[in-house]
Amino acid sequence: MGKRPKRRRVRIRKQSAYPTHRTQQHLPYPELVESEPNDTPYRILDSNHIDGLISNGLTNKQDRQLIVPLDQNGHVVSNHELAHVKWSPEIWPKVRYHPNIFLAVEDARVNLGLERIGMPMQVPPSDRVEIAKLAFQDFQRGDYGMLILRGIASLGTDVEEAIFEPLAQADPIIRELGNDLRESVRTRLERAADRIEKPVASDRATGKIAKDVAKRLESYGLIEKCGLTSVAEADGCLVCGPPGEGCGDGDGVLTIDDGARAHTRRERSGGDVDPGTMKIVMAPTPQRILGNQRALERKWRPAAEGSVVTAVHRMPIDGAIFRRPIRHRGGTILIDTSGSMRLSSEEIDRLVRVAGGATMVAMYSGDGDEGELRIIAKDGRRAVGMHLDPYGQGNIVDLPALEWLAEQAMPRIWVSDGSVSGCGDRGSKELRLACADVKRRGQIERLGKVDDAIARMSRRGRRAARVDRTKKKS
Amino acid sequence: MAEKKVVEPRRPTDWALVEELLSSEEMRTMFLYGDPSLGKTYAAYHFGRTGEEIYAITLTEDTPAAELRGHYVPVEGELVWRDGPFTAAMRNGSRLVINEVTHGPPEAQSLLYPVLESIETARLTLPTNETVRPAPGFQVICTDNLTPDELPDALQDRFDCTIEVTEPHPNAFDKLPADLRQAARRSFALESARRVSIRRWLAIDRLRGKIGLRKACHAVLGPARGDQIMDALNLGKA
Ligand SMILES: Nc1ncnc2c1ncn2[C@@H]1O[C@H](COP(=O)(O)OP(=O)(O)O)[C@@H](O)[C@H]1O
Ligand SMILES: [Mg+2]
Ligand SMILES: [Zn+2]
Numbered sequence: 276m277g278k279r280p281k282r283r284r285v286r287i288r289k290q291s292a293y294p295t296h297r298t299q300q301h302l303p304y305p306e307l308v309e310s311e312p313n314d315t316p317y318r319i320l321d322s323n324h325i326d327g328l329i330s331n332g333l334t335n336k337q338d339r340q341l342i343v344p345l346d347q348n349g350h351v352v353s354n355h356e357l358a359h360v361k362w363s364p365e366i367w368p369k370v371r372y373h374p375n376i377f378l379a380v381e382d383a384r385v386n387l388g389l390e391r392i393g394m395p396m397q398v399p400p401s402d403r404v405e406i407a408k409l410a411f412q413d414f415q416r417g418d419y420g421m422l423i424l425r426g427i428a429s430l431g432t433d434v435e436e437a438i439f440e441p442l443a444q445a446d447p448i449i450r451e452l453g454n455d456l457r458e459s460v461r462t463r464l465e466r467a468a469d470r471i472e473k474p475v476a477s478d479r480a481t482g483k484i485a486k487d488v489a490k491r492l493e494s495y496g497l498i499e500k501c502g503l504t505s506v507a508e509a510d511g512c513l514v515c516g517p518p519g520e521g522c523g524d525g526d527g528v529l530t531i532d533d534g535a536r537a538h539t540r541r542e543r544s545g546g547d548v549d550p551g552t553m554k555i556v557m558a559p560t561p562q563r564i565l566g567n568q569r570a571l572e573r574k575w576r577p578a579a580e581g582s583v584v585t586a587v588h589r590m591p592i593d594g595a596i597f598r599r600p601i602r603h604r605g606g607t608i609l610i611d612t613s614g615s616m617r618l619s620s621e622e623i624d625r626l627v628r629v630a631g632g633a634t635m636v637a638m639y640s641g642d643g644d645e646g647e648l649r650i651i652a653k654d655g656r657r658a659v660g661m662h663l664d665p666y667g668q669g670n671i672v673d674l675p676a677l678e679w680l681a682e683q684a685m686p687r688i689w690v691s692d693g694s695v696s697g698c699g700d701r702g703s704k705e706l707r708l709a710c711a712d713v714k715r716r717g718q719i720e721r722l723g724k725v726d727d728a729i730a731r732m733s734r735r736g737r738r739a740a741r742v743d744r745t746k747k748k749s
Numbered sequence: 750m751a752e753k754k755v756v757e758p759r760r761p762t763d764w765a766l767v768e769e770l771l772s773s774e775e776m777r778t779m780f781l782y783g784d785p786s787l788g789k790t791y792a793a794y795h796f797g798r799t800g801e802e803i804y805a806i807t808l809t810e811d812t813p814a815a816e817l818r819g820h821y822v823p824v825e826g827e828l829v830w831r832d833g834p835f836t837a838a839m840r841n842g843s844r845l846v847i848n849e850v851t852h853g854p855p856e857a858q859s860l861l862y863p864v865l866e867s868i869e870t871a872r873l874t875l876p877t878n879e880t881v882r883p884a885p886g887f888q889v890i891c892t893d894n895l896t897p898d899e900l901p902d903a904l905q906d907r908f909d910c911t912i913e914v915t916e917p918h919p920n921a922f923d924k925l926p927a928d929l930r931q932a933a934r935r936s937f938a939l940e941s942a943r944r945v946s947i948r949r950w951l952a953i954d955r956l957r958g959k960i961g962l963r964k965a966c967h968a969v970l971g972p973a974r975g976d977q978i979m980d981a982l983n984l985g986k987a
Contacts, residue, residue: 299942300973304981306935316939347973354980361984392987394980474987594823686810715898720851723941 292324293617296726298345303353305334305341305360313339317360321345322352330511334359337366337507348399352515355396358385359512362475367506368482372489373498374509379424380485381506382514384464386431388475391468396432396514406516407437414441420497423453427488428513430461452495460484548697548706551641551671555648555679558658564630607683608728609648609676610638611691612665620663622725626690627657629732635683638663641671644698648676669700673710681717689714689721690728762787762915771890772797776909778865780850782893783914786937786946788921789892792914793846798888804838805846808853814860819875830877835864839873842884850891851899858904865889865907917947925950932982945970945978 294302298321305317322331322342332352333342336359343353362385370377386396398406406429413422422442429435442453463484467476476484492498578597608630612618623638630636636652647666651658673695680687695710696702714721722728762783770776771792781789794803806817819833838845847853850861863873868887874880896913897905905911917937922930929950936945949969956965962982966975 294942300971301977302943302974303977304936304939304943306939307932307978307981308985312935314938316943350973350976350980353977354984357981357984361987388987389984392983394983394987597821711898715902720895720899 292320294319294321294345295617295619296622297619301345301347301349301353303341303343303357305357308357308361310361315339317341319343319345322349328511329517330513330515331517332356332515333511334363335367335507336360336363342511348402351396351398351402352512354389354394355382355385355512355515358389361385362388364478367509369503369505370485370489371501371503372486372493373501374504374506375421375424375513376489376492376498377482377485377506378509378511379428379513380460380464380481380488382428382512383430383460384475384481386429386514387461387464387468388431390431391474398432398434398516402516403434403437406434406514407440409517410438411441414445419445419449419453420492423456423492423497425513426453426457427460430457430464432514434514449495449497452491452497456488456491460488548699548701548703550674550697550706551644551646553639553641553646553648553672553675553679555650557650557653558662560651560653560656560658562657562659564628564652564655564657605634605684606686606688607680608634608636608688608690608732609680610636610725610728611670611673611676611689612638612640613670614640614665614668615670615692615694616690618665618725623651623663626725626729626732627652627663629729630657634732637676637679638665639672639676640665640667641669641700642667643669643700644671646670646672646676648672648679670694670696671698671700673697674706674713677710677713677717677719680719681713685718687717687719688728688731689719690723690725691721692723693721760913760915762913764792764918767792767912767914768796770910770912774886776888777868778889778891778907778909780891780893780897780905780908780911781914782896782912784937784944784946785894786948787914787916788918788947789914790846790848791921792918793844793848793890793892798844801843802841803844803846804834805848806834807848808850808857810852810854812853812857814854814856817857817860818873821876830875835860836873836875836881838889839864839871839881839883839887842886844886844888844890847889847891849893851893851895858900861904862907865904921947921951925954928982928986929954932978932985936978 302319305319306313316339318338318340320340320342322328322333322344323346325342328342331342331344331349332355333340334356335341341353341356341360343349343356359381363381367374368377389396406425410422410425413419413425419442422438426435426438426442429438439453439457442450445453464476464481467480467484468474471477475481489498493500578595608626610616610618610623610626612623627636630652634652635650636657637648637650639646639648641647646669649658649662649666651663673691674697677689680689694702695707697706713719722731767781770779781793783789794805806812815833817833817835819831819836821828822831823829832840834845837843845864847861850858860873864871866872868883868885871887872880872882891908893899897908897911915938917933922933925933925947933945933947933950936943936950937947938944953962953965953969956968960968963975963979966979969975970978
C-alpha cells in the first residue's frame, strides 16, 4: 500500500562539486570517527555546488560518501554528518513509511548525542535565519508534516525553538500533536540512551520511535503513506537547512548514482582503445608574465669552489676560479585539465603566473573521440580568461599530448593524476603502458597537483643541496 | 569520468624485511620509495650500521655533481681537494644515503652509475687523477617519494633491492600517545588534500603540552583543518 517517493535526481555539477584548493581546508575527517578502520576513504562532495539538493548535508555510509558545504559555516553541518557516521546504521534500512520520518528521528538521535558529549550543534546565525524561513514556508503551505519533521530533526540544536515557533499559530490539534511529538521523541531517545549508558539510543529503539512518529503523522493525514522504501531515498538531513547558492543550470550534470558508477573507470581487457585525435592550438597570449626574464645565455657562473678550473685570472681578485653550472627556469609544463583533475581556472591561472620567461605551458583534455592541446604560455607571454577553461571533461588524448611534451624543452613536467584514456574516455592497459613508455623515454616528470608544479617552479634556481653528515650512536 | 582512480587496497610494508636487509652485509644498494613522512630516511639513517658514520645528502635539481664527488677548496692560497659524500663514503666503506634521488639533475644521476656498480667494478676517478674504489662495507641507500620508474632503466637495474614503503614503521606510531595514535594510523593514507603525516602528528603532540591540543592542531594544520581534526578526534573518542 502507498506509493514510494519519487526517486530523487540529485545532480552533481561535475568538477565543481569536488573540493578545490580553496575549499580543501574545510574537508571533514569521517574516517577518524568510525568504530572500525576502513581502507577506503570517504568521498566528500561540496553541497554548495550540487544541483537539486533539498538539504545541504547528506551521509551515505554504505557508499562512503559525504555531501557537506565546504566552507566555514559548513563546519557545523560536517560535524552533524560525522555524528551520523559515528552513530547511524551502517546501511540505511528499508521502512514502510516515508523515509524522511526515519531520517528526522535519526537526526534527533545524533544531535542529542552531540549535545551529550559537549559538542552541541550550533548553527551560524545566517543559516539559522534560512532554516527558520523554511519552517515558516512549510507553515504557509500548510505542510505541517514537514514542519513537524523539521522540528524533530532539530532536537538538541539551537534552531529547535525557531522551527517550532510557527506551530504556535497552527490549528490546536496540529499544535498539540507537534508539541507532543517534540517532547516524546526527545524523552524516549534520551531514556533509551540512558538505559544503555551510551551517548545515543540504539538503532532498534530509534527505529521504534520513528515508526510511532510515522503512525501518528499518517493518522492525521499529515504525511503521505509509502510502500517499502530505503531511507537512502530520503531528502537528506532536514536540520542542515537548504543548500547555499551556486546551484546553477542543468548542463553537464550527472546523477549521484552515475557519478558513483563512473568512479571506477572500466579498463577493457582487450586493450584495443585508440587515442583520440588531437589538435594543437595556440591560445592568444596578450599578457606579459612579470618576473624573472633574465637572459638565458649564461650557462655557468664563477665560483670559489669547484672541480673545473676555468678562470685562473680571478684568483687574486675574488678567488672565483671555478665554474659552476647555472640552472635556469625553463622547460615545459603540460597540464591534464580533464574533469578528474578538478582543477579550477584559478589554479591554472596561478601556475601560468609563476611560469618564468622560458617556460612553455600547455593544457589538454578531450571529449568523445577528440581532444585539444592548447598552449597557454610561451616566450614570457600568457593567455587569459576563457582560454584557460578546459576543452572537455575527458582525457582522450593523453598519449599524443605526452608525445608532444616529449619533444619540447627540458625539464618536462606533466601535471596529471596519471590516469589516461583514449576514444570514449576509456582506458586500457596498452594505452597506459604506451603513455608510461613515452613518459620514460621523454624523461617526463609527473606531478599530481598544480601546487607541486608551482613549488617546483619557484624552487628552481634557489635552494642548493643540503649535505649533512649524520653521526649515529648505537 | 568523475573520478578515475580505482582504490586499491594498500599493500602492507614488511618493515622487518627492510630492517633485516639494512643490517645485512650482502645488501649493497637499495632503492626505498613511498609517500613523504613514512620513515624512509629514518630507516636509512638508523637501521643496521649502528655507531658508524653515515654520509647523507639530499639531491635537488640544482645539486652540482661536483658537490657529490668533491672539489678543490682554496686554503691559504693553495688548492686543496675535499672529498664529497660519494667519495668519502666509498673510501671509508661507509653507508651513503641519498635522499630524493630522482630530483637530482642528470649529471648527479650519471655519477651514480659507477658508484652503484658491484663492489669489484665500482670506482670513481677524481679530477686529481686518483681513482677511488669502495672499501668493504660501502653501501648506498636511496630514498625517494617518486617511483623507480622515474630513473633511467640502467640505473634502476643497479639496485640490489627496490622496496616500496606504504605505511609508517610501527615504532613511529608508538611515539604518539594513545589518544592520537589511532587518528595517525587512519590519516596518513588519505588523499593528499586531507593527509596528515606522522610528522605532523608528532609536531602536534610536541606542541600540545604548552598550548593545548586544539591550538596545536591550529598551529600545525591551520585553523579550519585544525578544527576539523579536533572535532573528529573528540567525536571519535566519544
Ligand atoms: N622507525 C621509526 N621510529 C621512530 N620514529 C620514526 C620512525 N620512522 C619515522 N619516524 C618519525 O617520522 C618522521 C618522518 O620520517 P622520515 O624518515 O623523515 O620520512 P621520509 O623520509 O619517508 O619522508 C621522522 O622524523 C621520525 O620522527
Ligand atoms: Mg625523506
Ligand atoms: Zn542528519
